[in-house]
Amino acid sequence: MNANQTMVKMILDRWHAMLGQFETALNSLSDEQLQHEISPGKNRGIYLLGHLIAVHDDMIAKLDFGKALYPELEAPFITSPDKAVAELPSAASLRAKWTELHTLLNGKINSLQPEEWFQKHTVVSAEDFAKEPHRNKLNIVNTRTNHLSYHLGQFILIQ
Amino acid sequence: MNANQTMVKMILDRWHAMLGQFETALNSLSDEQLQHEISPGKNRGIYLLGHLIAVHDDMIAKLDFGKALYPELEAPFITSPDKAVAELPSAASLRAKWTELHTLLNGKINSLQPEEWFQKHTVVSAEDFAKEPHRNKLNIVNTRTNHLSYHLGQFILIQ
Structure with missing residues (x-):
């Protein structure tokens, strides 16, 4: 195994470990429980689920894998806070999207060659990347994994 | 900047980003608020603070920087769940320990040379490390950063 x-x-x-832990938590919750808040007055489970799908869906373009599958989720789950949108997609539809998205995304992630991970992601310019080589594709996964850990810690509070 | x-x-x-976010949240909470639960029936803020100090203190030995500063925190904050120990250290003493610990730990972290980060940490054997070179010092910081993100997501729920 070389350094890359x-x-x-x-x-x-x-x-993969954080995704696995999130999926274990998700599978342990009923659709009704997903309507509960993580703590009084805070985000609901269904919002966190939709938020993570929307953020991970955006990784497809940032990693140069293609186009987002569900651009319609950006408005309710990234631009808007929870409870600002009258009707969110159903829990069943979000569960299906979670699976479909991560099957595609992880297929692409697992097929990328080690050296490709150190190439620039699509949002940084070639000029900036020359000065800041840490703004590579692998760092997209690194930062999104920490984002997932943050919300996983909240998601497991749902009762 | 080379690859390492x-x-x-x-x-x-x-x-450093996650530590900074945690410290911002910590400084915004009073000692009294640290006694509040992150969600009804769940961990209190003071327990999460002590837990993170104990876990980060253990990094000193794992990274071969020396000995833990506060080994007495392992029993109440790692071995035991919240509310199992009658009297926890005061919020004021934990705030002081947080600062003292991270001043020392980050001083050591920032002085390590890039190639040293890819050496084995102290818990893995030389034989296992030869087969599993990802079990290096940098991965200790990587996994602890995700652990910190997980609890940061909970800590900011305190009201």
């Missing part, structure tokens, strides 16, 4: 492979494994192991 | 420096920056940037 080692670093890629460090980051992807965390990504 | 790039990888170290990716991980350490997240560590």
Whole structure:
């Protein structure tokens, strides 16, 4: 295993581990429980689920894998806070989207070669990337994994 | 910036960012608020604070920087769940320990050379490390950063 492979494994192991923990929590909750708040007055489970789908869907374009599958989720789950949108998609439809998205995304992630992870992501310019080589594709997964951990800690509070 | 420096920056940037966010939240809470639960029936703020200090204190030995500063915090904040120990240390003493610990730990972290981060941490054997080079010092910071993100997501729920 060379240095690039080692670093890629460090980051992807965390990504897959946190996704697995989130899915275990998600599968343990009923659709009705997803309507509960993580804490009084705070976000509901269904909002966190939709938020994570929308943020991970946006990784497809940032990693140069293609186009987002569900751009319509950006408005209710990223631009808007919870309870600002009258009707959110159903829990059943979000569960299906979660599975479809991560099947596609992880298929692409697992097929990328180690050296490709250190290429620039699509949002940084070539000029900036030359000065800031840490703004690479692997760092997209790194930062999104920490974002997922943050919301996983909240999601498991749902009762 | 060579490849090792790039990888170290990716991980350490997240560590320092999450620590900064936690400290902002901590400084916004009174000692009385730290006694509140993150959600009804769940951990209290003071428990999460002590838990993070104990887990980060343990990084000193794992990163081969020396000995833990507060080994007495392992029993109440790692071995035991919240509310199992009759009397926890005061919020004031934990705030002081948080600062003292991270001043020392981050001083050591920031002085480590990039190539040293890819050496084995103290808990893995040389034989296992030869087969699993991702079990290096940088991965200790990587996994602890995700752990911190998880509890930060909970800590900011305190009202």
